[in-house]
Amino acid sequence: MATPDASLDPTELDGYLALIEVSSLLRHTVEQQLRDAGDLSYVQFQLLARLGDSATGSHRMTDLADGVVYSRSGLTYQAQLLEQRGLVTRAPSREDERSITVTLTDAGREVLATVFPGHIGIVRSLLFDALSRDEVEALAGALTRVRAHMRSTPPRSAAPRRRKAAGSGS
Amino acid sequence: MATPDASLDPTELDGYLALIEVSSLLRHTVEQQLRDAGDLSYVQFQLLARLGDSATGSHRMTDLADGVVYSRSGLTYQAQLLEQRGLVTRAPSREDERSITVTLTDAGREVLATVFPGHIGIVRSLLFDALSRDEVEALAGALTRVRAHMRSTPPRSAAPRRRKAAGSGS
């Protein structure tokens, strides 16, 4: 068998398959927990968490979209759901009237706080309890590298808000 | 306790966040490639690949469901789509008339072959090109450990009456 670019050695293949299964199972388990504990989808949780991480508790819609890799309409949809539940507010920005500033409410922080311990508990028990300290560091190190690589790699279609240069006459 | 179970140290947190983003992006990119190259969803690809890995090219529905973590109805849905496209056949098993044996067709193998190089190419360029050999091994090692741990951990709620012991390989 040849080993051209389009192949993986056994270690790589195993790593890839393990990554898929691990992330899949972790995601699945976490989603259930989030649903049970706070009636949140994973995306909704990510949005709230992102707002919670911000010093102001706010972000523009566009900034929220970046990193969650979603279509704008998808973000609008999720933001509406969160707003309806009173977990965030949406208000036009004064600096740029085109922008909408999304802000975490107290209720939003509460839900986040309610959900967080269980979330972390799952990540710990499912992901990290199996690993030694060295392995944790190796894993984090490798994945951080990969993440940086991915971020710097032209995603060929996940461009933030680039219109597709679809040839002639749009 | 200063560091209770329900918390993660910075390295762990970073590792977790990196895992989420990496797997998410990888999945997203691969899904597009599979869609473009073979009009397959990731789940459909997984099912075909699983059949392709089998010596006989066949599996029972139940065996296919295991490891893809889906509901049975979800599997039926996907299997129907694949059958309609002629990529698999479904036939009752003679050993156990309750079981359905799903078998990869030549057309299925063809699609798999068409799609595979691009798939692998993405995994390589996105995931492994950023890592040294040592990192690849460390990543694979850690994730393999985690996977084994997860497989041996009671899914806490995804087990109606599923008492299937014996963790299998791969």
Add this chain to the structure above:
DNA sequence: TATTGTTATACTCTATAACTATA
């Protein structure tokens, strides 16, 4: 009665395109 699988159905989520409004 337990297991294998299907069907019916409802729902969530995502993506595309057309649209409004501001820069």
Add this chain to the structure above:
DNA sequence: TATAGTTATAGAGTATAACAATA
């Protein structure tokens, strides 16, 4: 014209429960 966001809409995917058939 380009950017920020929404709306309309359509489709894929998933889960649950009821169901039939075999062990």
